[in-house]
Amino acid sequence: MIEIMDDRELEKMIKTVDIEVVPPEGLKEKLLARVRDVDDKTGSIMTPFERFIFEKPLRTACSISFTISGLLWAIMGSGLTKLLIGMIG
Amino acid sequence: MNRENKKEYFTDLYNQSFDYVYSYIFARAAGNCQLTEDIVQETYAAAWLSLDRFDEKCTYRTWLCSIAKNKLRENYRKAIYREKHEIPDNESFNELVGSFDLEKLVLYHEMRSSVLEVLEGMCPLYRYALIMKYMDGQSVKEIAKVLGKTAKAVDGVLQRAKTVFERAYLKVEGSDRNNG
Numbered sequence: 415m416i417e418i419m420d421d422r423e424l425e426k427m428i429k430t431v432d433i434e435v436v437p438p439e440g441l442k443e444k445l446l447a448r449v450r451d452v453d454d455k456t457g458s459i460m461t462p463f464e465r466f467i468f469e470k471p472l473r474t475a476c477s478i479s480f481t482i483s484g485l486l487w488a489i490m491g492s493g494l495t496k497l498l499i500g501m502i503g
Numbered sequence: 504m505n506r507e508n509k510k511e512y513f514t515d516l517y518n519q520s521f522d523y524v525y526s527y528i529f530a531r532a533a534g535n536c537q538l539t540e541d542i543v544q545e546t547y548a549a550a551w552l553s554l555d556r557f558d559e560k561c562t563y564r565t566w567l568c569s570i571a572k573n574k575l576r577e578n579y580r581k582a583i584y585r586e587k588h589e590i591p592d593n594e595s596f597n598e599l600v601g602s603f604d605l606e607k608l609v610l611y612h613e614m615r616s617s618v619l620e621v622l623e624g625m626c627p628l629y630r631y632a633l634i635m636k637y638m639d640g641q642s643v644k645e646i647a648k649v650l651g652k653t654a655k656a657v658d659g660v661l662q663r664a665k666t667v668f669e670r671a672y673l674k675v676e677g678s679d680r681n682n683g
Contacts, residue, residue, distance in 0.1 A: 419669050421637075427672075428637040430615040431622070432530040434522060441540065442521050446514070449547045469552060 513551055516563050524567050531575050531634050533622035542578065546571045576649060582627035583650075621671045629664035636661055 419427075467474045486494050525543055532538040549570050550557075557566055622630050628650075635641045635649065647657045 419665060424633075424665060424668070425637040427614060427618050428622075428633060431534070431618050432526075432638050433615075434526040435529050437522060437525045438536070441525075442518075445521075445540070445544050445547065446517055448544055449517075449551055450510075452548050452551075 509554060513554060517547060520564050520567055523564055524571060527568050528571050528575065530638065531571075533625075533630055533634070534619035535623055538578065542571060542574045545574045549574070579627055579631040583631070585627075617672060617675045620675055621668055624671060625664070625667060628660060629667055632657065632660050633664050633668060 490497065521543075524546060525539065528542045528546070529536075529539045532542060546567060550567055557563070561569075622633065625633075632646060632650070635646045636643075641649075643654050643657050643661070646661075647654045650657060650660075652660070
């Protein structure tokens with residue numbers, strides 16, 4: 415039966431891994447090129463409007479929701495609340 | 504900031520931070536080079552997309568490391584999900600350790616190399632739990648939140664992970680001594 419290591423000893427051992435290492439040669443340049451490639455692809459394919467939707471989906475959803483609610487309120491007035499209450503109740 | 508200025512600014516930051524971020528991810532990926540490469544790329548790609556939102560409340564390195572941490576978390580969650588029903592028992596772990604390349608083992612004289620090897624050979628759940636607890640110093644409660652388990656369950660996972668780690672480490676060290 416093996417005794418379980420002391421927590422401190424284990425922590426010391428595992429922390430030996432957390433040191434600065436030298437990345438393989440050429441990797442830095444390779445990854446930068448890949449990141450730029452991804453950006454160039456998305457940048458050239460998407461229009462600013464599409465980028466806005468892609469990068470800020472929550473903001474887009476809120477804008478659409480407010481616009482539709484506003485339009486319905488403008489058209490129906492207080493009838494909108496009655497309709498909503500009717501739908502819920 | 505126009506696109507060209509942004510590119511230049513990003514390249515500067517990339518060059519300044521690359522070694523640090525690479526090392527941060529390398530340790531938490533337990534020395535898995537391919538995984539490290541993928542996470543580094545994903546981290547910088549995400550950083551590029553949200554560069555405009557970086558508010559300089561923390562250093563650029565800290566910001567990048569927090570992105571890397573999230574990417575690692577996503578990756579580990581997927582790996583844990585994949586291996587949910589395949590947690591290696593002691594026998595299969597012994598087989599895993601026993602199947603290490605003899606020549607490769609000769610190189611593992613230092614404790615660090617052995618620790619890396621053992622961590623890399625463990626199942627993702629045990630590896631990630633040990634890294635979070637002993638490398639990042641997170642509490643059991645915090646780990647439970649990340650893994651979506653109860654604190655009691657995480658305690659059990661940590662206990663089993665420690666046992667597996669110790670057995671595998673002794674095995675690797677023993678083989679190392681025998682081969683050296």
